[in-house]
Amino acid sequence: MKILVTGGAGFIGSNVVDRLILEGYNVVVVDNLSSGKRENVDSKAKFYEADIRDSRISEIFETEKPEIVIHNAAQISVRDSVKDPIYDAEVNIIGSLNILELCKRAGVKKVIFASSGGTVYGEQKIFPASEDHPLSPISPYGVAKLAVEKYLYYYYFNYGLKYVSLRYANVYGPRQDPHGEAGVVAIFCSRLVEGKNPVINGDGKQTRDYVYVSDVVEANINAIECDFVGELNIGTGKETDVVELFYMLKEISGKNDVEEVHGPPMEGEQRRSCLDYEKAKLVLGWEPIVKLEEGLKLTYHWFKEIFKGGKYNK
Ligand SMILES: NC(=O)c1ccc[n+]([C@@H]2O[C@H](COP(=O)([O-])OP(=O)(O)OC[C@H]3O[C@@H](n4cnc5c(N)ncnc54)[C@H](O)[C@@H]3O)[C@@H](O)[C@H]2O)c1
Structure with missing residues (x-):
């Protein structure tokens, strides 16, 4: 099975790529190396230096025809999103939308999205927060992650593009x-x-809520084969x-x-953040180790x- 990983030269993405290669998947990485490093990418993965906002990404989808897309590429700084919300939205909303449009056109079966449980809930009222907690992000970064989740639902509802949005704690x-x-x-x-x-x-x-990267990788692996569609917290409680x-x-x-x-x-x-992972345990059989x-x-x-x-x- 062919899996395309955006942001696969970054911290989480490259750890996911290493494991996908070990599991025998055919892996394609798309990354503009703005914060990622070429040397992070396993030599067995095919690497494209490209920006998710660039229309040329469509050629990569046409050539590679991935079945699954793991979407990690993002502007990751909450503080930078406050300083420059427009840039944050360009990468994290428009860039993501570009990827989702291409997924629709290329007949991708599933998208696994790196969302943020640390920001989509905003200042939590309940600890730990489950996925049903009110969604009131207090940063442009959190707003963008939530917007992408809404677009994911839109593509699923209208075009059957399955998705799992993994709401990470602090990885x-x-x-x-x-x-x-x-x-x-x-x-x-x-x-x-x-x-x-x-x-x-x-x-x-x-x-x-600090979650170790190998546990996050495991959640991605489990999400590939699961039937669940929707949002899941990935944290430790x-x-x-x-x-x-x-x-x-x-x-x-x-x-x-x-x-x-x-x-x-x-x-x-944000003052406090902590995620309830019971749903991921139920639908992915996932627990932090x-x-x-x-x-x-x-x-x-x-x-x-x-x-x-x-x-x-x-
Ligand atoms: N690290 C955490 O605690 C955490 C928590 C919640 C969510 N996330 C999300 O997980 C994902 C990965 O984050 P990370 O911590 O590994 O950060 P990272 O910066 O190491 O990884 C992001 C990768 O995306 C690439 N990238 C950025 N903009 C791009 C663009 N326009 N086009 C193509 N590639 C681009 C970067 O070069 C980098 O390799 C991000 O979506 C982030 O928002 C991370």
């Missing part, structure tokens, strides 16, 4: 970019291995605040001289290896 693990604003685990790990002190935004009591995360990583790194340093709070940052402590160790050691000899530079 962390090897290959996450430590240079951006997103991904506190990657940022803290990279600072620790560089011998710098991590800086906690505000009081550090903001919570997130556990909240961890940034101060707790800092002390866990401090211990893992063994850097006893590192101190709890606080910077200014991030304006408009990797405990936070274990995932943080794996991630920290990956960063340590990669930073040796200054290999990981932007």
Whole structure:
């Protein structure tokens, strides 16, 4: 079976691609390398450097005729979406719409979409949030993810294009970019291995639900064959605040001289986020396997290896 992965050179996408190759799928990657890296892409996957907004993508669909599309390509920074909501919408809404139109025309059977459980619900009223929680995103990024879910339903209802929208919690693990604003685990790990002190935004009591990338990959694999159509939370149901995360990583790194340093709070940052994954358990047979402590160790050691000899530079 042929699977096209947009954003397949990025953090989550490339981890998904590695597993698809292992499972014997025929994999095509489309990525404009704006944040992804060519070296992340398994050499057994066919790679196209292309932008999802570009009309030339239609040639790739015509040539490759994928049966499944895993759509990961996106502008991923919540803060950048606030600074420039138009750019965010161009990539995350119009780019996605371009992909969905091509899926319809090429007769793609299913789309698996990387949505965001951390943003589509907005400030949660219930913890953890199930998929029935009110949808009130408080960032353009969250609004765009929700808009794409509505388009997915539209294409399913009118054209029978099946979809699974995986609403990820905060994903962390090897290959996450430590240079951006997103991904506190990657940022803290990279600072620790560089011998710098991590800086906690505000009081550090903001919570997130941290899910390890191999668990997210597993959800994608299960979504390929499932009959379910709709939205599924992919998280752990556990909240961890940034101060707790800092002390866990401090211990893992063994850097006893590192101190709890606080910077200014991030304006408009969501306070708490935590996802109920019961539905994914029911329809995908999916559960998070990797405990936070274990995932943080794996991630920290990956960063340590990669930073040796200054290999990981932007
Ligand atoms: N990391 C998380 O915690 C998280 C949480 C929820 C949802 N997501 C979603 O998961 C997906 C993957 O995120 P990630 O964390 O791996 O980030 P990432 O930046 O590593 O991956 C995104 C990839 O998309 C590519 N890309 C960006 N714009 C593109 C364009 N216009 N055309 C083609 N390619 C383009 C980038 O080069 C990159 O390889 C995104 O859709 C993101 O919104 C991530």
